[in-house]
Amino acid sequence: MKQEPVQLAEILASLSLATDLGLGLPAEHVLRQTVIAARLAELAGLDDEVRADTFYVSLLAWVGCVADSHELATWFGDDRQMRADSYGVDRRPLKMMPFMLSHVGAGRPPGQRMAVAARFVGGGFRDALGTFVTHCQTTGDIADCLGMRESVRRSLSQAFERWDGKGVPGEVGGEGLEQAIRIVQIADDTEVFAHSGDVDAAVEMLGTGRGREFDPALVDLCVEHAAAILHGLDDLDAWPVVISGCAALDRTLGDEELTPALEAFADYADLKSPWYLGHSRAVGALAQRAATISGAVDPDLALRAGLVHRLGAIGVSSSVWNKAEPWSAVERERVRTVPYLTERVLSRQPTLARIGRLAAMTHERLDGSGYPRGLTATSLDGPARLLAASDFYQDLVEARPGRPAVGEAERAEAMHTEVRAGRLDAASVEAVLHAAGHRVSRRVPQVASLTAREVEVLVLLVRGMSTKDIARRLTVSPRTVTAHLEHIYAKTGTSSRGAASMFALRHGLVSAEQHWQRTPSEDR
Template sequence: MRFAGCAATSHEAAANFGGDDIAVRARGDLTDTANPVEAMRFLAGLGSGTEKLRILAGAPRVPGLVAEAARADCEVGAGLVALLGLPSAVSDSVLCAFERYDGKGAPAGRSGADVPEPARFAAVGYAVAMFDAVGGSVQTVTRWCGRALDPEIAGLFLSDAEGVLRLSRAEDPWAAVVAAEAAPYRYIDDGDQLDDVLAGFGDAADLKSPYFQGHARGVATLARCAAAQLEGVDPGLAYRAGLVHDLGRVAVPTGVWEKPGPLNPDEWELVRLHPYHSGRILARSPVLEPLSAVVSRHHERLDGSGYPMGVRAGELDLTTRLLAAVETWRSLGEPRPYRRAMTPGEAARRISELPLDRAAVRAVLSAAEGPKPSFPALPVDLTERELDVLQLLAAGLTKKQIAERLFISASTVHTHTVHIYGKCQVSTRAALAMFAMRHGLAATP
């Protein structure tokens, strides 16, 4: 669970470091950021042209950005740990995933035995696995020993490096991890508890960009309502597929999702693969495998013009056709960097023109136009103005932008922000966005 919250600050990483948050994380994981030379080499490898110059010019801000990113990643990850019902010791350790033995980590600068022991073990495991993939794990662990890594735990690895590395080089790492689980085994009930877990991970994937916040839950809810109108579609299966249909979005750089203009061929190819990644994430679990075929084809079209495989109508069951229609409807009504959100009338006309199943489209439009639920009671004691600010904060707007949007002063926004974070018991934008999505309060930019 160390990196369960890794999508929390994808938007910020892309905005500040050249658009490719995945490359930022990959390079950052291999960098001793407490070493000024390594840190500058890391920054110099990001972006190109004027973008590279902008990144280097912002070097003084990097420590603050790193600390904030670590806090957000850990806070979201710990929330997912709690959702799984794991012991508090696990969430406490996830909160310290980016702390270092020498106290030069983030977000709190904890050191030595003040870093939970499981987090110290996980840090050594992470360093071994990461550097084994690129060569030099023994050298790196030796160099980081007593700095980023607990020297005693690092010494355990170094005393039998080849034996430990054989474990991390298993032919099937998934099976090896499952086999290594200590008894008693933990199970998620195949009911509301599983729905909550899937919703939590759908929310985490939606953190990839503020434009996606609430997308998974919106698709899932509409899919369940529309499925009730179609014979042969299981509303529960449609709902779960909706929750996790876009898990594969995390495999695509946020700069691609947030690009305001047309995608180039390489970028478009990355986008085309995200449904495939969603399916592969689910395929290894016997319980979730039935969702795999549905979510991996939610961008396919009846005439073969969809992606990633370009299959035609004969290979698309009704549940898959329904999810495709629901996802299209929901997306058309959401803003994107390259277009505004469509009105319901515009979206209805557009979806009717696309090569989607007609029965599925009729069910979606009928469900979307049905009785609207009354606005739910707020989960905490928020004023209406605080709710406005919360939604804009969660959507990634700065305090200055919020002040301009709401016609209030920046100092008033700051006061509201302090109150909101306190009432919601979070400290980062990403965790606030998760809170908003969980309680149906999310709004896109």
């Protein structure tokens, strides 16, 4: 698949937009935080390498937030709300206890909430603190996948340490903290307070954390220049500012590097719930094999869209993904936003945007019953149909809360049921079943019993060719073409080129991606 060049900074910035979803904070929080960090690093007179580290650490520092989503949802209900509410809380372990107790069992009846609180005091608090370490380890793994250097990894491992040494895991403090993470910690909280309040609120927060959470010298510098550091943030389109000012160490990813980077996106999304671990990679691999079999879809595009199709799931609480009971109307509507969120996260970079547009169609259906846009067959091309079939099949392979994995024979029948109901495309389903190891007919499923030759004639007809043009193109007589057209109209229930065109679009027999040219004789 031909692609526009992708910068490493664009990959990280896109990932940061997904991180915003997981943190429960307004869009572009991490990007604005990165602008603040860059301004503070410049004022501090840090050398180019430390400023480069600061850039990367800022974009990656909170990317591991999804690693503890399952545990947070178990104790506190909505993991995203818990994270958003944690800003402004003293993060020393003993100070965190009252805050956590105020959130334990949220959304449960009083009796259940008391029981959960008792278990939390008995051992859950210790486990909750351990999730900070898990976060850092996960962030480090993602940094490895993206080829970050060791100094960046060291900073990321200190994300929850404090200047006073009372952080988590409490192994380092003071000057032992990397300069990059010291700056990012200040930038993170400062952005939240400045965005939700004003400069005075941010300055007050910094004063409270000075010498405790934060490097006092950096706090003094930030307070002294608060107006300049926070200038224009509310109206700022942070993406171009971050990308144009990215570190000198930034580089362009080769085509062979893009897929491994998107595999990091896949793993990131699937960490949201244990029930989905490995799902995105499996969908991508299945779609790639099915695309190769079909010969009509770019296998690399199918793979990459499959890898990222659940990225928006980070914006839904893990309590929803882990729920065995039917979703409420509110929960169902939030889940239906996942494809839209996926597309928005990837929309700022041209190559990623193309992949994101396809990924956002994973849950659309030919009859218009899918989501988020309710697209119908006329708007769903071959790649979209194949990806939808791949995801549907892989979901059957895996157990979900409240149901076991579906058996092999039942999977095939479920797929065929979707075809008969007009929701999934027959040819795509056959390609997916073949790719998954099922024994399928070698014949391409017929649409409306049209023969292969009749499909050829139909495609040429809807492209505006006359009977004589079609005859010349196929090297047959006009009488033969006329006979084919009679059969086509009878089988499709149409009687004009326009109606036949709509039929061809609905059934994926023609699309804008198909190219053809008239011969000189056809233009006469």
